[in-house]
Amino acid sequence: MPTSSNQMKRIAQRALDIEMSGIRKFFQAAKPDSISMALGQPDFDTPDHIKQAAIRAINEGKTGYTFNAGLPELREAISKKFKSENGIRFHPDQVIVTAGAGEALFIAIQALVNPGDRVLITDPGFVSYEACSTLAGGVMDPLALDQNLHIDVDAAIEKMNGARLLILNSPCNPTGTVESEETIRALVEAANDAGVTVLSDEVYEHFIYDAKHTSAAKFGDDVLTVNATSKTYAMTGWRIGYIAGHPDYIQQCLKIHQYCQTCATSISQYAAYAAYTGDQTCVSLMRDEYKARRDMLWSGLHDLGFDFPIPGGAFYAFVPMDNDTTQKILDAGVIIVPGDAFGKNGSGYARFSYATSRANISAALERISTVVR
Template sequence: MKLSERIRRLKPSATLAVDAKAKAMRAKGIDVINLSAGEPDFDTPEHIRKAAKEALDRGFTRYLPAVGLPELREAVCFRLKEDYGLDYRPEEVVITCGAKQAIYNLAQALLDLGDEVLILSPYWVSYPPIVELAGGVPVIVPSGPEANFEPDLSEVEARITERTRGIILNSPSNPTGCIYSRDFLSGVADIVKRHGLWVISDDIYDRLRFDGKPPENILSVAPDLRGQVILVNGVSKAYAMTGWRIGWAVGPEEIIKALAKLQGQSTSNATAFAQKAAVAALTGPQDCVAEMRRAFAERAEFLFRSLSEIGGLKPVRPQGTFYLFCDFSSYYGRKTPTGQTIKDSVSLAEYLLEEGRVATVPGVAFGDDRFLRLSFAQGLETLKEAVQRLKASLSRLT
């Protein structure tokens, strides 16, 4: 059987690939510290698990409307009002099998062949492939740590053509952990208005910011853009529910109906009892989120300070998420103990996994080959051991 061209061109997710390799090594008894995984190390909070168990005991295992459980759509509106002060109706919400599916479905619904989408680099690994699978063209806008990974607005606008349809924003950012400033978001909003673009605002890490401020996105600075913005979020990161696969998209009702139609011909509804658990997550006690956020902030500061003390490394202080982006490029060109040359982020990540037993993700997967991404969704003692292994492995490069 012949595979389709789109699948032959599709690259596997770098983050999932590294995570799978690390887990395979651990399954063989190899002591690997996995700093590649993009999921909290905390258990799903008890009251959320309890809601799922109660739903199962009541036999809540049947089909639901493809657009989602009405109770959960209302809970999403409640959370948006609480966190952002935004008023949405349940009719403007669709429940998906994770935030990733929401973004995938949006690309399918909004893009025709050759349509262009602006993606700010560094970016989450799946944005470009998702655009390409919809027949679109990802247009990368570069940035650097010296400007908090906010590209120059003139660079953003310079990449707009007659085929540009929209832009994807992610703040706090995977992989950098940085938060876009209100000035930058305002500048992007002006560009969006001038050119009539839509915006996908990926807010999956919005509750995991370390500055004590409430969540913000482009609608926080430009509420008049509501008709051009689709908000994407889910329960995976803030509530340690990665495996539950519940996300959502919120936006103009016409778009939501299109997404529901698409979902009706693909996955149908997201898992019924998991949607009940998500209701408990969004409307129940939020202490669990605050507790995890405090732990991540402490780990972020430790990892930033520790890596800053290793010669040649240039870590970027995380402002949110549970990721740290670190420039390792001063070690490129050096030799391993077996005589191999470290050429790039891929070869360095491979060396650190094989030699140091620490799994990281190559920065090239996120659009910047100078960096590696390290997840600090591990306890402090584990992170301390990981830093020692990294330091030892790097010291053996000549």
């Protein structure tokens, strides 16, 4: 295909302004005997009681559109979850069920960011934040991390005046960092005092190994919270997420959601209802397994000479290493993602996902030992 076709010349600038995610190409690099530590999705199967709820929904013909904002009983269940797990009161009307956290982020940024607005995003950070901000005409203003991959709070606060949005993500993809309650409180209070809305992406809230999760919305009312069933219940392909916050924000987000999605998949919404109202043991079993894998990966890499603080959450380790070492590990058939796929300041690191079996982690460490010793 010609590189500059007539069609290419007709593409809107906003599409040209963003790039394909740098993560995908590393999956494509995988050979049949490669061990993938690149994936940002649980390797567990969706728990059976959740699958059965979807099957029931199909058999009972619950396959039509739902309300735009989602099934009332699911929004009610999410509202109860906010109260019991996060200590926040959101009326069910303050919740929109979306096609994954990805859509929730997109509609929030579309609703809140005007052309030229500054959006504070950590660098490195999850790739969608900058792309969604750019699509809305906003401009990413990168927030630096300190040596231990935590947000530099003072530097962040200095950037708040005149910014439109601060995006928080604790636990963080790609760093695995869990920010303390003190940090989250300080950032939210400073942001809201400066008129900056906080968009808090909490999709990894249940995968924290040495501390407790803190929801940003506890510390201010100008906070939108995004979450999903994707990671918590190993449901990435089901595409269920949600956004919650001030009714005025939610009403505007709903318009955008309505015109791009109509509603999240009905069958998946019934499954999500079973997830939120059912037994939560499946979540703690997955958390325990991730913790064991994290410990195994961290101590294995440490023994091989990689010196970095133990990551507190999500299922990622962001490991300092030069490009040469990253390439050697890739050549040895262990697929990891170079840190600069997550932002300029990610260079000099590589992201390892431990959403893969202990056997794979052990085999990967073995391969790495042959190239780094």
